[in-house]
Amino acid sequence: MIPRHAASDLAHRLGEHAEAVCRHYLSNGRRQGNYWTVGDVRNAPGRSMFVRLQPSPKGPPGKWTDAATGEHGDLLDVIRESLGLVNFRDVADEARGFLAMPDAMPPRPAEPITQVPIGSPESARRLVAMSKHIIGTLVETYLRGRSITTLHGTAALQFHPHCYYRPDDHGPTKTLPAMIAAVTDLDGHLTGAHRTWLAPDGTGKALVDTPRRAMGDLLGHAVRFGVPGNVMAAGEGIETTLSLRCALPDMAMAAALSAAHLAAILFPPNLRRLYVIRDNDPAGDGARDGLLERATDAGIEAIVLSPQTEDFNEDLRHFGLAAFRASIADQLMRKDRIRYLTQAAA
Template sequence: MLSISELADRLALNAVAFCRHYLSAGRRAGNYWIVGDARNKEGRSLYVHLTGPRAGRWTDAATGEYGDLLDLIRETCGLLDFRDVAQEARRFLSMSQPQMASSENIDVCERRLANRPAAERARRLFAMTQPLAGTLAERYLRDRGLLQATAHTALGFHPSCYYRDLATGSTEAYPALIAAVTDPSGTVTGIHRTWLDPSGGKAKVADPRRALGGLLGNAVRFRFPPDEPVPVLAAAEGLETVLSLLEVMPGMPAVAALTANHLAAFCPPAGCLRLYIAGDADAAGRQAIKRLSRRAQALGILPLVLAPELGDFNEDLRWLGAGRLKTNLRAQLVPGDAMNFLTP
């Protein structure tokens, strides 16, 4: 049986065929395969090395994620269990699919995929941030109608955050809003950066928002009580969606998964009884709602979808006002939750 490194190497030797199979929406550009993302969307954010010593290595410029082709199978196919990743890799290589030798082997393999240096870099960067109050990040969020952001310890401000243009290789530094991505135990596994323009809005760069570190199964968490069950939870894709909901439901525990794919893969905490899902209205968002709803139901959790009146909940907050947003949410929440979480 091939070891995990040998399996990854065998995939790398077949990188072109791999990309044609799993990333058919992309195209070859010299020694790279270019595609939109790991869900096989059209675009140019994700690139895979096809030749040379880095063959089989990939990077998503939009999220900062990277890995080998085993990681890409996991992301592309939405797989959580490494047994399924290895099985799919063997299927692609037209190999037999033997059982893994032991649970110890599986644990080692999963750690290999999960324990990336990026997670440590993310922890160091978040430790360097300062509270939002009085910063450019607070001003940016207030301009988005988000007035309570300084209350959230998952958010910080970095006055000079490194930014690299992946197309040109040039580097600069911009102020940035930093959000901590954590696992269920509260350990920081990644970060989400929004680079800012000192004159207002996001920085004028190709990718003003990027994630770094381990996002799969984790999220930016708000209002999670330490060492206590979370019977009611709101989950959404974007930071601003969650922060908009918290403007009128300040006591509601909530998570931002940051992408539709990661929202679909989010695992609600033990003790959760009701999960409110505020997904985006595009095709990827609708698919994420379906997948997360199925996972919640399998765990005995009631999934409930929250829908905005306009394009998203931040637009509702900014253009319709907090009062109208509360009225809309009151009609969608379980009555007891509306009483407990909506502000008067």
């Protein structure tokens, strides 16, 4: 019989190489953040089982739970169940054999690189740092193809020529060109990033299942254009917000990236009037109502700007800039029409 302390030591040593163990014995899964996800401990395809890959307050690496069945255990259990072993001595021998394999651990890089969790704010900061400004890139081609031509003051947008894309269906990871948008807090500190993967020629989004994804800390924060004074506009999507900016290029604006995040966006301390950029759908109505209530409670005048079609980008593309600007003028406060539309026309 294998002593309990020997089994515990084996499980601990396997946990030090948790991802390598998962790649070997749970090959139908994939890494998601700090976890390896797979269908079950017997290596079925799916996502209900989570294996912890890094130490955390919840426990050591290698511990796993199957949300569908309630099963849980360590990496010795993974070896036993995935291989159909019965005798624990065979499990221990297999574990020792794996730990002795030259490729049990991935090779170390020549230069030490600090690993950060996938999808974390630090991972977002690294992605933004590796990107470059959009002028002269596929991002500019993409935006101009959507009639968005007011591109000054868009430092929040970047271009990455080879951004990793991990499919939802467990397919192989690929690299695609992408528009990277920096998400910041009210003090300008980067908290996250948003990726829009693009077609190779920039004429549209990439032909993948989810061409838009966000990462990092998003709640309350936004992709920001311009420095907010006492007036600003806020919307859900980047392209919707940039479309309004074509009509009102001197008004500060923020894209919250989703209806839920728009409803929760934080207000600058000097804000007195907020224009809420509404998308013409039920989610947009919910975001509008939530944001109006919060703004009113904070003593901020809130005014809804509504599109004639589904959203402002569709308005801009369908009607043209002059007609789009005229439709916006009718919805602005008179003082803001004079302040922002006169400047835009100059």
